[in-house]
Structure formats: C-alpha cells, structure tokens
Amino acid sequence: MDQLEIVRLTVDSPHLARVAAWQNAEWGHLTPGETPTSRLKALRGECGDAGVPSAFAALCDGQPVGTASLVADDMSVRRELSPWLASVFVPPEWRGRGIASRLVQRVEAEVAASGIARLYLFTPDQQALYRRLGWQDHEALNYRGEDVTIMVRRLDAE
Template sequence: MHIDYLCDHPELIEELATLNFNEWGEFRPGQTVEDRIEHMRESCGKGAVPSVVVALEGSRLLGGALLIESDLKLRPELTPWLAGVYVKTEERGRGIASQLVNRVVEEATALGVPQLYLYTDTSQSLYARLGWEVVEDLVYENLPVTVMKFVIQH
C-alpha cells in the first residue's frame, strides 16, 4: 500500500468522487454525483490547497483524503481543512485512514499551515489518537458533529 496524489491517477477521480458522494451526499442537498466528480477534479492539486491524496494497492483505489480551503459553512474563518477521509469498507481496520490523515498533515506542514481543521460525526476517537483536539461540538445540516484541529509544529 502506498499514498500518492490523485492528480497522478486521473482515472480514479470518478471512483473516489462516487464513493464520497455515496458516503456523504445527503449532506449536500441538490448536489449530484457529477457535481462531486467535478469538485474532486478541481481539488486535484499537488503541493497546494486544494490537494487530494489516495491510498493505493498497485493501481487499486483503497481510499482518499482532501486538503481543502473550507469545509464548514458555519465556520468560514477556519482554514484549511482535512476533508473526505474515506476508506473502502472492505479495506478498513488496516490503518489506512490514519496514514491518509497523516499524509494530509504532512502536506499542510510543507505548506507552512499553522493548523488544520476537520469535522466528524463518528470518528472523534481516531482523530484524537492522531493528536487532533476538539474545538467545539455543533449541529450542522441536522447532524451533531465535532470540529477538531491539529496544531502543526514548525
């Protein structure tokens, strides 16, 4: 298993975007899978915000994660964000999500970002184990979520 930039594997954009849409599409009412594919294509940076990284086994997609400018309309002042951390169901339990998160933190560190944000409804313990701190709990799109941050030591 290795982690690489999605932009170096454009044939996987549609698959990752579809997985993200299936997982979180209900939180973006009116968004289509085509909208999500276009957003993923636009986010496919490298060494910049936005960037997308993917976990691969050979050429097979295992999961992905995004480094984006903003991910929570309620907190536009917080930037940048770790978003869309997703690992295929059958690949979970192998530490892939942790490796994706750590890779996005490395990307942010290389860019001189002082801190990184995320929100989650179910994975607070995973992120806490990786050094993320709770900022606040709130309700977003009728879903209770936890906003967390990672302070980067430069």
Template sequence: MSVVVIRPLAEVPGLAATLAAWHHAHWGHFYDPSDWSLQAATEELRDHATRRGRPTTLVALEGDAPVGSVSLVDEDAPEFTTVGDAWLASLFVRPECRGRGIGRALVRECVALAAREGVPRLWLFTPEHVDFYAALGWRDLGTATLRGHAVHLMDILPA
C-alpha cells in the first residue's frame, strides 16, 4: 500500500471519463436520465478538469491510479437549488480501497477548498452516511426526498 495524495482533476484531466463512469454508476438513479446521462457526467468532469476552483473535482491517487474523488459544485440536484449554492458532491472511494481514511481525507480537502473559495456554508445530501459526515463536523438538517429516495441534507461552515 503506497501513499495516497489528493490532486485537482485539472492535474490529471485524463481521468475525467473514469471518474464519470464511477459517479454515474453509483448515483445515476438519483437523477433524471435525460438530465444526467453518462455523457453528461463525462462532460461535467471534463469541464471540472479545466479549473481548480468551484465547480471542480479532487482526485485521490495511489501512485498513478485513482482511488477516489469528490466534487465541489454550485448545484448537486435541481430539486435542491433553493437550499444552498455550494455543495460537496459525488464522494466516491473504490470499494477495495475503503476503510483506509481516503473518504475522510477527500471530505476534509473539499471543505478546505470551499473555505479558500470563501464559501460560507457547504451542503451535501446522503442517503445513508449521516454518521460518517457527522463525525467530520457536518450537521444533519433532516430528510428530504430526491427522485423517490429519502436523503439527509447536511451542512458545514467551512473555516
């Protein structure tokens, strides 16, 4: 097991399609397929690869291999546009790499990036990982429904 480093997708733009496949396979059911196809996810991440500020994506790398990612976006779901304007989105760690602190490191780096960007309040939604985020300082604001799925809305004040 080697050291995992977190880099902006802008430094490894060739990984956009790989990350899009992960994200779409894992979260596609939360979105209308006409709004968020695999092609749309790939285009979104290729766009993220052009910048280091919001909207952007951070990638966890072990050597040259991607092991996880997280995005900082302006909107994570059309249903929540009135909730907040800065979102931690698409936290994903490859299943065989979970339990090593990679997800925690990605969340912390995303919150730090939001702080550098001057974001006063960062949001996320999660169907099942409330305890994970709460342990990292996120506040559970209750449940909402996203395309028929119950999710928890959470927030944090980046410092």
C-alpha cells in the first residue's frame, strides 16, 4: 500500500459524497427515513475544525479508503454518554491493512487533545478489534433491533 494519510474532512471536501454513501449503505437501517442526501447533510454537520464534532478520511493516493467520526451523540437511548467514536468504515477490499486502527487512533488523539477523559462507541461485531486497541466493554443491549456492545476508551490516568 502506498502512503496512507488521515485527513480531517471539511464541508467542501471532494470526498464527502462517497463517505456519506458508505455510511448510508452500512448503517442506514439504524436510522429509518435517512436518505443519501440527508446523510450527506448530517456528515457536513460533523465536519468541525477541531474536537467534537470532527470527521476524518483515510486516503491512499488521494482516494478515500476509510472513514471515522467524532460526534457528541451516536445513540438515542444513551444520550448521557458523550462523545462517541462513530462511523468507522473501511471498504472490504481495503480491510486487513490497519486502516481502521489508524482512524480510531486519530479520533482518540482528537479527543485527548480536547482534554476529554472518555470516549464511547457501539458495535454489533467488531468488539475484538476495539479490545485490541484498548477499549473495554461498557454495556450490552439491543439497539433498534440489533444486539450491540457499547464500549468505552478511558483516555485519562485512571
């Protein structure tokens, strides 16, 4: 793989439409009524300058090969938990190359630089990846018809 670069997405990024399409295809079932157009609008709202919210893309030769976001709220039934690592996605043909790990670490660095002590995520099937990266199980629940694990990453000195 050539040089992998993790970049902050901006509202005028040429990669937003592709990233929004990935997100809609992967997680649209969790947000009934969402369309590619509404997902793109929401993604633009995640394109902050620093801290929460922020959106990132992994680029290889200038083309997006993965994405991850840092958002204040990613689960309607656990609004007391914040912020969230969200929308970690790498297309199947790019998996197994450490791209997701690099994206997660970039979001963790963003959170740490903001002085935030904890970060949350939920996943139905990637618990092993996140555990390898230092995340711990927080809670198991059924969210919108899917069994998921909420995980926490402590970034303070606990």
